[in-house]
Amino acid sequence: MIRFRNVVKRYQARGNDRWILRGLNAEFERGRSVGVLGHNGAGKSTLIRMISGAEDPDFGTIERDGKISWPIGFGGAISGTMTGHDACMFVSRLYNVDPIHVTSFVQDFSELGDYFFERAQNYSSGMKAKLNFGLSMAIDFDCYLIDEITAVGDKRFKAKCLEAFSERRRRSDIIMVSHSEGTIREYCDMGAILNDGHLTFYDDLDEAIFLYNKMME
Amino acid sequence: MAISMALSFNRFGSAIWAIVLRELRAQYGDRKLGFFWAFSQPVAYIFVVSVAMAAVRGERTSELTGDFAPFVTLGLLNLNLFSAIEGSVRNAVSGNKGLLSFPRIKVLDLYISKMVVEVAINLIVFSALMLIFVILGHVPPPKDPIRFFLPMSCAIISGFSFGVINSVVSSLYKTWNNIFTVAVRINFFTAGLFFLARDMPPEIQQALYFQPLLHTAEEIRSAWYPDFESQFVDMRVPVWTSAALLLFALLLERVLRGKVLSKL
Known part of the structure; x- marks a missing residue:
């Protein structure tokens, strides 16, 4: 389980505050795989980095139980x-x-x-x-963090990754950031939208995707 | 509580071990002459300073105990423990930011791993050099090796602390590295690399009292040479300085960690 307690994060960009999280209190529960949606610059990658511990919140704490992966799809770890x-x-x-x-x-x-x-x-x-x-x-991670997996190889390799994950998902969860609706549907069973410093969870993935698409119109 | 502490310690140990081996492999693993390069820099340094000392003093040996080379080697060990650790720790985060993507690796792990690598390399290199000098008869065996522990620890902790402080400050103010690099050159002339405190005029000795690295150099030489016991040494200076620096460095790092990480 990953628990956010009063987590605040913001950046200064050209003298203006850019909010990533405005005091988030939430839990990523065990047994659920969450697809995080949000427009470019909403702070999805920062959120993943904060969960991994690579970046600290400005305020509040993030508690992590279990073994959490590094952000997959981000090559910087090697x-x-x-x-x-x-x-x-x-x-x-x-x-x-x-x-x-x-x-x-x-x-x-x-x-x-x-x-x-x-x-x-x-x-x-x-x-x-x-x-x-x-x-x-x-x-064997309890939770996999995935930041845009679309860069991994050709079609055949993607299928291989999906198969490996399908097997792994029986005991592991996923928190994924992607712009690809298809990829989110393949890997996740619930959604969350990050917008203007607020992260809203949706039990129904279709609802999350519908609202996100509407927001982007 | 006990289990959580044990797990945390286990994580810390694994992280340090993994980073240290990775670092050694990156520094020496792929080079044809490998560890030879670790010796090349101090040997060149010792040679140049010894020759310069002999030229200035007009004789081949120091009045202390024989050749200049082992005398300089002990001084350089002291100075190098400080400066090599400081330089390496200073770049620990900026040069390895990718590693922080691993949830198991924390900022302090990077700092400590760099220190461990430098301490290990310096101790191996300088022990080997002094052993060679002993075997060749240029210097007697050490008088009291256990006495090395305290001065070397002070030099290591001071280097580590300055490294952490500089890492934090330079990530926020880019020009800081240049300022510190110039300022720290004073150590070359004041840390007892090529002189003993007693050779200096009393006024200079009074000023040098506030140079912790001169106390550690004198203590290391007192621990080695049978006929030398420095009257200048006051180990309270390096002990309190290094303790205060460490406390300040760890506090500064903790307070500004968020800002430093967001600047990477």
């Missing part, structure tokens, strides 16, 4: 000087899991071939995303 193999070793140590299992799983899943032993700075953005996705699938 530095350019690391090879795919280095990244596997690093993540294995970080999460105290068997490095042989992680390495063989990621090597097989990411389909990087010889590039697995090359530095990530030589990877295309798609290859980085594949490695990142493979790494996150190698660890």
